[in-house]
Each structure stands twice: as structure tokens, then as C-alpha cells.
Amino acid sequence: MSLPIQLWLLVTISAVVADYTSYIPQLTGKSFQGRVTATTFILDKPQCLFSQDSTLTVWLIVANQTVQLDNTKLSQNAPYYLFPSSGYYRTLRTTADTYPCNNVADYIRVGNDASCSDPNNCNGPLPSSGPYRVKFVVLNSANVLLDQTGWSAPITLRQGKTSSVIDTWPGRRSGGMIVITSILSVLLATFLLCLIGTFIVGRKNIICCKKNENMETPVFEVPPALNIKDYKTHVVPGNPDLELYASPKA
Template identity: 35%
Template sequence: MALAGLAVTLFFGVPFCTAAGQITAVNYVPEITPYKMAGRVTSSTVTVKQPTCYFENLSNMPCTPDQCQVWLVAAVGSGTNNFDADKLQSSFNILSASPYPTAFTGNPPKNYFLTEVGVQKAFPCQQPFGILYFRVGDQGNCSTPNCNGILPAGSTVSVKYVLVDPRRNNVSSETPWSKSITLYTLKDPASLDDGIGERSAGMIVITSILSVLLALLLLMLCTGLIYANRGKLCQQYKSTPYPTLGSLRLKKYDTHQLKNPVAYNQQTFQNEVKKYSDPEVPTKYSYSNVSPQSLGSLNAQRYEHNNLKDDGRYANPL
């Protein structure tokens, strides 16, 4: 009877209440999100579709849509069988059966944990347009019993959605297990071969093009700086001209007190020059051949006959 009901459920998608445990199964299999987004599967996380329309058409549930809670079960290895055994125990709190911090490290480990997704009414069949997903392992290395912690690196994971009655903390409805999802395996960086032989031709071409573009960018930057400062340098040289002396450039020194000099004319001095100038004195005398005695008599004679003649300022002319 139970097998026949399960077959009807799988074929028509009609909920069926099993005799053992009174858990209603729905014909929606969780799967990885179909959107080509980065990080759908990593070494410790996996992104799956939200349970949209999974539990909307259920009837005779022990809780209302705004009370029933949707949880996700993530299991590794034997965790699928351990969860299926624990959920049938009516007096068992399924939410505390395998807390996250010891889910994969206990002795022996349960290898599964539950994390809350939301209330039942939050996932109707008609959803607004957009990318809807749930990332398992989004909270990293958390420590609370039902946190969304990371999965064991490189493991094979299976997930399912369950509907939990918050008053009894037992499973009221569930989906089948998803297909096995293999996470990426971490590699030791020391084991990676980064030689030329391991690099693709496209990588080499892209690296060469980027190097040339970077060199051109630096050249354009230097040219722009020189061109931008060219006007300032020319203006500076124009404001302080330098006279050219052959190949030597000397800075011009201009004194303001010597601009437009005016000749100093002293009439008294000019008269004295005219008075004491003697045009009869020969300019060809060589004093090296004249004795001091003859030079003295010659000067006296000149003063007597020329310089002191008719000079009223002297009382005793020679």
C-alpha cells in the first residue's frame, strides 16, 4: 500500500502520507541552481534551488503555512541513512540530533546537519522575477547547532528539504534526496606546476598584449606630463631672459640706479680746467731725460709767463 502510494506520488506529484511516521513526501527533487553563476560548487559550499512551490499544496498539516518551517538537510556519506533513521523516532528532536559543530567530527559522526531556510508561506508557486537560490555552507565555520556551516572539503554531498512542525520539532513532510554532488578537491600550492609548459597559448598571448599595453600607457603618461609642463617652463624662461655669450648663458643683471644716467656738469670745475690748461706745453716731453733742476726752472717759467699772468687772486706774481 505504501509502495503504491509512493509510486503515485512520484508519477503525479500528489502528496502521499506514509503509514510509518506519518511523513508526507513530495515529488520535488532538490538540484543545483541552473543559473550559470560563479561559485555554484566550491570545495566546501554548494548552491541549490530554493524550495519554491515544494510544500504549498499540502493539506492536513499539523501547523499552518505561517508556522511550519522549511529546513535543509545536508548529508555526507552515511549521513543520509542516519537522518532517515532519526526522523522516524516520534520522541526525538530532529533539530538537535546532529548539531553542526560535531556533525562531521563526532565519535561516531552523524555526517548530517539541519539549517533553517524559512517559513512555508515564504516559498509560494508564484515568485517574483529574479535569481532565487540557497547556498549551503554560507556561514563558514560557525558554532551554533543549526547554523549554515561549510561542508567537508572535497566530499560528496546530498541535500533534501523537510517541513518541520516547530511545536514538536519533528518532520511533517520532505523531499527525496538530491543527486550526489561532488565538491572540488583542494590542491597543495606546492604541487602546482607553474612552468611555461603548463601555460596555455591563450594565456601567453594575453600576458604579452597586457605587457605591451602597459608600456604604451606609461609612455603616454610621461609624454603628457612633459607636454603639460612645457608652457610653464617656456614662460619662466621668458620672464627672466639670459644674455648669450657664445655658448655661455649668463643671467642679466640690471641695476635700477644706473638706468638713464645723466651727465654731471659742474661749471666751476670746467672753468678751472680751462684756466689751468696750457696749450703751449708740448706733449712730447720725456721726463725721464730731464733733470729735476731743469724741470723746476721750466715749470716756474711756465707759471710765470702763462698761468699766473693777469691772475688777480695772487698778490705776488712771479
């Protein structure tokens, strides 16, 4: 091979490598809901970057910011389940031709798989807030590293606050929260007053009923028996056939 051809190939390869390394993965600039969450983040999908060679494999490397990786580690298998100990993993395996050059906006959500069927290609949730760095690597069929992009800027995920560090002083509350809290407090106080009033009225009625039950029942005097004369029957002497007649008893 002549020297001019060798120089041309060297310049061509250098240009290709320069194109890869000059690409920096980044968070999407679109205002998506959940652009960055507690376990995921969204990247812009590379456009017009990789060759349309279906024999080349593209991986996304996700690593803690403090982890240093050489080309040997970048070409080795690094499953998601070893991430807590190794500090990095690779995921989203695909072929280079799945990154077409069509200038159509597309996105990649890192950490999107709650359960992974393939442990060696798992895009599982990120376990902490980070910060993380990511880069794309290109391997051939023999798992030899051919190309790689630059590292992204550090990406920090959102994390909820613990209850011990939340400021509960009213001065930190918005006007709407103060109004809602005041209304709820008044309603609760009104409900308690009604409940206490109902209890007092009900107790008073019970006491009144018991007093009525304990009152003596009025005794009605029975009028004396009427002085009615007693009549006895007599037979008329000498005439038994006559009917009886009554004569008053003195």
C-alpha cells in the same frame, strides 16, 4: 467517518506526500560566479512546494553521501558543530510560508555563514569536498516529521591542488604563459647585465682615483738667493750732524 471520505483523505495525503518526495533539490542551473566553491554551493529554492502554514518548520538536511538516515534521525536536532562526527546536520530553519508560490527564481547558498550566532541553526562552511547530499524536511510544532523531499544528486565541491601534484612541464603551459615567462626572463637578464656593468665601471673609477692619489707630488726648485750687496751705514768723520749715508760693502 464514511469509507468514501476516508479513501478521499488517504488519496489526498498520498498525493501530497508524493509531491514532496518527487521533488529533488538540485544545484542551480544559472551560471553564477561561485556556483560551486571549496566550501559552498547554490541550490534552487523550492517553488510552489510547501503549504503556506506558518506553524510548520522546514529544515535543509546536509549529509555525507555515505550516511544513512531514517525518519527518527531526520526529526532530531543535528547541529552543525557535530557534523564531523555525525556525518550530517540540519540548517536554514524557516517556516513553510517563506517558500511562496510566485514562480520568481530564488536561490539558497549552503555553507554561507562564516560565523554562526545560533549553533543549532548554523549554515557554516563545508569542511571538505564531499560529496554531499541534501533534502528538505517538514516538521510540526512538536518536532514530528511530517514530510520530506527526495535526496539530491551527489554534490562535490571544488578543491585546490597541492603543489606536489601540479605539473610544471612547459608543454602543459598555454602560449600566453610561455610568452610572459620569456619576457620576464629577458628583462631579468638585462637587469643583471646592467647591474654587473655598473659595478665594473664603478670599481674601475675607484682604482683610477687611488692611483692618482699615490702619484708623487712634483717638487718645484726654489731659485737661489740673489747676490745682493750688503750696505752698512757710516757716520761722516768730524761731522756728527751730517746724516748717515750708506756705503756699499765690498
